[in-house]
Amino acid sequence: MKKVGILYHPKVAAAGALAEELADFLPSLEATVWLCSAWEEERARAQMEGTDLLLSVGGDGTILRAVRAALGCSVPIVGVNLGRLGFMTELGPTEAREKLPIYLKGEGWIDERAMLEVELDGKGPFHALNDLFIGRGAIPRVVYVDTYIDGAHLTTYKADGVIVSTATGSTGYSLAAGGPILYPQAKEIILNAISPHLTFANALVLPSTAAVELRVHTSQQAMLSIDGQVNLDLEDGDSVKVRLSPHVARFLRAQPPTFFYSTLMNRLVQK
Numbered sequence: 679m680k681k682v683g684i685l686y687h688p689k690v691a692a693a694g695a696l697a698e699e700l701a702d703f704l705p706s707l708e709a710t711v712w713l714c715s716a717w718e719e720e721r722a723r724a725q726m727e728g729t730d731l732l733l734s735v736g737g738d739g740t741i742l743r744a745v746r747a748a749l750g751c752s753v754p755i756v757g758v759n760l761g762r763l764g765f766m767t768e769l770g771p772t773e774a775r776e777k778l779p780i781y782l783k784g785e786g787w788i789d790e791r792a793m794l795e796v797e798l799d800g801k802g803p804f805h806a807l808n809d810l811f812i813g814r815g816a817i818p819r820v821v822y823v824d825t826y827i828d829g830a831h832l833t834t835y836k837a838d839g840v841i842v843s844t845a846t847g848s849t850g851y852s853l854a855a856g857g858p859i860l861y862p863q864a865k866e867i868i869l870n871a872i873s874p875h876l877t878f879a880n881a882l883v884l885p886s887t888a889a890v891e892l893r894v895h896t897s898q899q900a901m902l903s904i905d906g907q908v909n910l911d912l913e914d915g916d917s918v919k920v921r922l923s924p925h926v927a928r929f930l931r932a933q934p935p936t937f938f939y940s941t942l943m944n945r946l947v948q949k
Contacts, residue, residue: 680709680730680782683753685716685744687736693760696771697735700758703775707782716740722747729753731781731930733774734767741766742905745793745807745927754788754930756781766846768931777932786932791846792865792886793923796904799916805923806905808847812892812918813839813872815899815911820875822895827869827888837874842867842890842920846927849946851906857881862938865922890920 682704686697701711712729714722716736726732726748734744734757741757748755757767758774769777780786794806814821823835843852845860848868853859857870858881865886871879884890893915894900900912912918931937 680707681728682709682711682731682733682782683722683725683729684711684713684733684735685722685740685747686713686734687740687760688715688717690736690760692771693735693740696758696760696774697733700733700735700774700778704778707779709782716743716747719743719747723749726751726753731756733758736760738766739907742807742907746805746905748928749805749925752928754928756930766929768929768933780932781930786930787935789862789929789931789935791862791927791929792844793925793927794842794844794867795921795923795925796902797919798902798910798912801910803923804904804908805925806847807844807927808850808905809841809843809852810905810918810920811839811841811851811872811901811903812894812912813837813900814896815901817898819896819898821898821900824893824895825869826891826893827884829889829891832882833878835871835874836877837871839872840892841870841872842892843870844868849942852881855881858883859942867920867922886922888921892918892920894918 684697687693701713704711712725732753732755734741758769759767796804823840825832841852845864848860852870855872867884870881902910
């Protein structure tokens with residue numbers, strides 16, 4: 679008997695309806711089921727023990743919440759896409775019932791994705807699958823970010839902000855800011871400034887062992903955003919430390935390992 683958790687986007691009616699449909703269907707495959715809103719991460723985490731598979735019904739944002747809920751539990755995730763791009767999702771809504779028996783039989787392969795560990799002046803750690811952003815808040819003025827790699831001063835960015843990204847996040851905010859695309863299983867870290875002014879403008883690809891420290895200098899409101907979902911205010915002099923997380927996100931895939939490349943252009947270039 680398999681134990682399956684289902685997390686769904688609570689503000690998308692179709693996601694809730696599909697989650698209920700799958701919860702009714704899974705017992706016919708000799709699976710026990712628990713169901714939870716993806717926005718109730720603590721409640722989901724409390725049910726994670728013994729779970730063999732986690733279904734995320736929504737878009738990439740729902741996946742990010744599912745990854746945090748499963749942090750440290752090694753539960754593989756299958757994403758059912760009701761969003762727009764669905765870079766991390768595996769299935770469309772119409773094929774979920776058809777494909778679920780494959781995953782419950784243990785077929786497929788595990789796609790492990792690197793994550794970032796983030797500390798703000800001793801607070802945390804927080805964990806990011808995509809990226810973290812440090813930069814200006816509501817007032818449109820640049821911030822100064824003293825940047826250190828392994829203790830060595832790299833530069834002081836004068837910019838709207840700085841992004842530190844994983845390979846998974848390399849197709850998101852970092853890409854929009856001119857960063858490179860890394861292959862999904864890469865463990866390297868991308869460091870990228872947003873709209874830098876008279877300062878170093880190229881993205882850097884750092885090794886997986888790199889320890890990054892970002893010290894913020896600003897007289898205005900600034901913020902730290904982790905995966906676009908955990909947002910913290912920053913004050914002048916705050917220090918954010920980033921390194922590769924000891925945790926990874928685990929996705930169960932039935933598609934071939936090359937599916938990322940075969941679908942990349944279709945996802946990035948919207949006709």
